[in-house]
Amino acid sequence: MKSLDIYLPSYEFRSRHEVRxxxxxxxxxxxxxxxxxxxxxxxxxxxFARGLGLSGGTDRVLSTMVPRASVLEHVPGEGIVLSLTGRFWRLRGRGRDTPATAVVDFRARQGLLSTETRVHVLDPASRRKFSRYWRVVRPFSGLTRLLILRAAKRRAEGSA
Known part of the structure; x- marks a missing residue:
């Protein structure tokens, strides 16, 4: 798979998590x-708290992300890269213009699962708004990613 630098080389916000x-x-x-x-x-x-709806318990987590995003790359056996644009600091995250771009990947390598999120915000006013939002949301976003990676680890190791 290609490096995230190909898709979003310039960014102001980043979060990365991995699980062996x-x-x-x-x-x-x-x-x-x-x-x-x-x-x-x-x-x-x-x-649900973020206002993104309530998926069924049997719905696959990554599959529910795809309709909200553009798939930039999907390589079976290696991972997926998604892109979203919008005003993420708003409840519904959408507006007429798109002052922010996020790129999210989920990758698998021998012995390692990882995810990285990068966000580029176009203008200073939007960057200030996103920065306040990110301070609140980042810990929960990170927890979400870690829980997904740990569940995948349990599945991959046969204890799901």
Missing amino acids: VDADAARADRALREVTFKEVPLVRALL
Whole structure:
């Protein structure tokens, strides 16, 4: 898979998480794509609190992200890269203009699952708004990503 630098080389905000996994890349990637909200109920609750709706317990977590994003790259056995644009600091995150771009990846390599989020905000006023939002949301966003990675680890290692 291509580096995130290809998709978003310039950014002001970043978050990265990884979990070691006793599995090859293909198995780890499959496990990541198959994680359901039943395995990560806190993620479901946090997304609902954010106003993103309530997915069913058997819905796959990554599949629910795809309709809200553009798929920049998807390599089976390696991972997926998604892009979103909008005003993320607003409840619904949408507006006529798109002052912010986020790129999110979920990757699998031999022995490792990872996710990275990068956000580029176009203008100073929007950057200030996003910065306040990010201070509040970042810990929960990070927790969400870690819970997804840990659930994928359990699946990949056969204890889901």
